[in-house]
Amino acid sequence: MTQSETTVEVVDFVPGRWGNPADPMHLSDSVIGALTMLGINEPAPAPVDVVVPATRLGADALAALEGTGAAVATDDDTRRSRMRGFSTPDLLKFREGDGTDAPDAVVAPTTQEQVAAVLAVADQHDLSLNPFSGGTSVTGGMMPERERPVLSLDLRRLTGLIDLDEVSQIATFAAGTRLPEAERLLAEHGFELGHFPQSYEGATIGGCAVTRSAGQSSIGYGRFDDMVVGLTVATPVGLAEIGTAPKSAAGPDLRQLILGSEGAFGVVTTVRVHVHPLPAVRRFYGWHFPDFVAGEAAMRTLAQSAVKPTVLRLSDEAETGLNLANPSSAGAASAGPVGGCLMVVGFEGDEADVDCRDVYVTAQLEKLGGTALGTEPGEAWRVGRFRGPYLRDPLLDAGALVETLETVTFWSNLDRLKADVTAAITGALGDQGTPAVVMCHISHVYPTGASLYFTVIAKALENPLEQWAAAKNAANAAIRAAGASITHHHAVGTDHRGTYLEEIGDVQRSALRAVKDALDPNGLLNPGILLP
Amino acid sequence: MTQSETTVEVVDFVPGRWGNPADPMHLSDSVIGALTMLGINEPAPAPVDVVVPATRLGADALAALEGTGAAVATDDDTRRSRMRGFSTPDLLKFREGDGTDAPDAVVAPTTQEQVAAVLAVADQHDLSLNPFSGGTSVTGGMMPERERPVLSLDLRRLTGLIDLDEVSQIATFAAGTRLPEAERLLAEHGFELGHFPQSYEGATIGGCAVTRSAGQSSIGYGRFDDMVVGLTVATPVGLAEIGTAPKSAAGPDLRQLILGSEGAFGVVTTVRVHVHPLPAVRRFYGWHFPDFVAGEAAMRTLAQSAVKPTVLRLSDEAETGLNLANPSSAGAASAGPVGGCLMVVGFEGDEADVDCRDVYVTAQLEKLGGTALGTEPGEAWRVGRFRGPYLRDPLLDAGALVETLETVTFWSNLDRLKADVTAAITGALGDQGTPAVVMCHISHVYPTGASLYFTVIAKALENPLEQWAAAKNAANAAIRAAGASITHHHAVGTDHRGTYLEEIGDVQRSALRAVKDALDPNGLLNPGILLP
Incomplete structure (x- = not known):
């Protein structure tokens, strides 16, 4: 019943596609049917081979880097594998064969001393460094400015x-x-x-x-x-x-x-x-709420209580309807009541504390209008919890534009934020003649507020990068206008930098700039990421 | 039973003495007996009137300050009342009549705009600013460097x-x-x-x-x-x-x-x-543990659990023996079992969540070797919770040297830290011929560690400032050597600055200095506090 998460394996993502290449996901007939309703009936153009430009790293710099003891690679394949992250724009550029963001070399130290030595070489030879480890950025965190030759500082050998x-x-x-x-x-x-x-x-x-x-x-x-x-x-x-x-x-x-x-x-x-x-007990339940507002109120009550579950997540009506919380059967009819919203509530711990919290939380959720659906929807979510993004590649293949974004605000501002961001995205895509489905869930709650995570699907136009940029800019503006934060857990990178600097204002920006100048006086590290 | 904390009133401390002057505490006969055992048998010299030096504020600066709309005072009484905080060295200097740390003026804005205007005047007239509100610092937070005239920026009118x-x-x-x-x-x-x-x-x-x-x-x-x-x-x-x-x-x-x-x-x-x-229910219990190690292990278990009380506090054997957790009867025989350690466990919330947590925590504490003492010791602690420091003034009057200090570390380092700090203090005071009682409690716990709060009593020598400085320096060195933090909740001020800078090291110090220089380029604000 309670499979350990440790059976999930480390996965080496293939550049340009999310997730485990040995275990891809395919779209069900019902998802394909849903796409048809959005006018998505023509597959995307076949991906073009990615050509990376020649390295700009000089022989002296290369020799100095090799002298640090770290492994250094300048071949095209290695450099291609350390380029960009996994946002939809990143994937689209890959599909278009755009290799212009490839680093000039990949340097992989095995010790902290080698990291310090590589920093010193970069300083001497006027190189930029882009620290790389998981490579799963979805906000342009792998795309520093390219004025100087760029090293991808691969930290995957600093392990254990x-x-x-x-x-x-x-x-x-x-x-x-x-x-x-x-x-x-x-x-x-x-x-x-x-x-x-x-x-x-x-x-x-x-x-x-x-x-x-x-x-x-x-x-x-x-x-x-x-x-x-x-x-x-x-x-x-x-x-x-x-x-x-x-x-x-x-x-x-x-x-x-x-x-x-x-x-x-x-x-x-x-x-x-x-x-x-390691928890002795893992219990995951599904709960049904008649609508998002009722589910959201229940989330808030639990977030503001002294007794909490271990996992708490609420899909809105649209996401519940498409069954996205369970990507293995996305688009299939939900097992629970028709309509309304699915909440996942999980408990982990020892028997005594899980029992104690389970009883309290169950009573609260019943009082707040929830209907218990048992463990099946909770377990289905738990087993498929990492596979939602796997759907993106086959959706892009099928001719859809699909992307996610997230934000966070205080509880009293959450409904407005959800409405404004949804309207901004559907407006910007609708203006381009592509009606969009915008789904949302809350997956992180605090006593004073919560995150909102949006998933957007529309028909891809001929230039999907421009098409999405319009929607993303509209969403960013709506987030800023609502006084929310531009990101809850996707970070700033290069994609969010402009809105981020507006969010923090001049005084905070000057404090950050001062820290940057004090710790990295020559600006070697990630130029253009977080700060201009 | 569950008196609201809101019945506790705002208290205007008298400069040089802690707490409510209308409700002072007196030493019980049993405390006086305990002092006798430490050789404390001669009252301290009577306090000398504090004379403050003439203000150094020029007429131009004074006029400019008055032009901001903030109230400005330069009289001796007002300046004396904004001088230093309430550490034992602060109190001792007061007793000695030392007024050299008085600010040159007290400026009290009523709006944010006035605060900004006062900052601008300080910049133009080369004045330093020491923000003041509660004035309860015990680490020299009211003692900025005095190279320039010092304004006490009294924020007590920014209220509501x-x-x-x-x-x-x-x-x-x-x-x-x-x-x-x-x-x-x-x-x-x-x-x-x-x-x-x-x-x-x-x-x-x-x-x-x-x-x-x-x-x-x-x-x-x-x-x-x-x-x-x-x-x-x-x-x-x-x-x-x-x-x-x-x-x-x-x-x-x-x-x-x-x-x-x-x-x-x-x-x-x-x-x-x-x-x-506002909690509907407040329940405070006493628990007895056979020794500090057993009580500490129980604290750790609760701190690392998902279900926690609202208040958790453990006095060591020495503090339990002197009954310091209940200052109203300090020194009197404890109501509970003789010896061992007193733990206070409090719950606040609504009936359902308090019941749920109470049952779980009670079962845990019983399993971990605790003996329930009922609500009397918990309620006694709760009612007297702010009055511990009130004892300091009558103790100083009686000829004792009394002071507290605190630190924090990870659980695996806690016993070593407690032993080393205790040894450092007793050693430094013992070397001066004054054996000390060192008591300790844990009042703040985290999943990864806890604070230690020490109370020290010894006979005061003729120069108690020097006497205590030796003990404090020894304690600081022990804290640093153990890798702990120099303060858990008393802050850095001027007293902890040296040890603090050692704790953070050069890179972190340069980051802080950069932020200081960016936000306060002319160094108006609290020069010498936190950073040199």
């Missing part, structure tokens, strides 16, 4: 569980450790990280830290930035060990300056995170 | 509940609002902040933010830095509105750069904080 403090429940990982590998290593000691973003199969510990990842169990185990107690950061001006205690009143919390810094201030080499014993 | 978002459970307060006033204003709407540091009667919303205050219900409602969702900060380079969402992946969390900044980066003028409905 360095230390486990079972008493304090703290694990120290090398930053390049992939999440499934981290779980496998912890499980040998009876522990678990419990951090399950949808990019789980590909993402790394360091990547989750610098992008403020949020996992599907965030109400239970916290966001990744809540879980981090310490970081080692290699900066061009030296190494920093950050975080001496769980919490402290000794000045600003400088962990929070590196978390979310997206490689622009330094290269995170090790991360100390809170872990917990 | 500006907005209450009941749906999102967010209250917006003017920074100078005192905590009991904040509770009174919220209670009118059925809400509560639930932040109860021991300085509750005097402390303010803004002060709690910039010093990362921790309240006695931190396991239930979080530390103050957990509760803050937004801040307005007036800096010399402009106003910043920080915090657009509960949590976000949009870059570093810049709230965490202002929280703990102790007025060195800007003047916090409003704070948005998470609040909760």
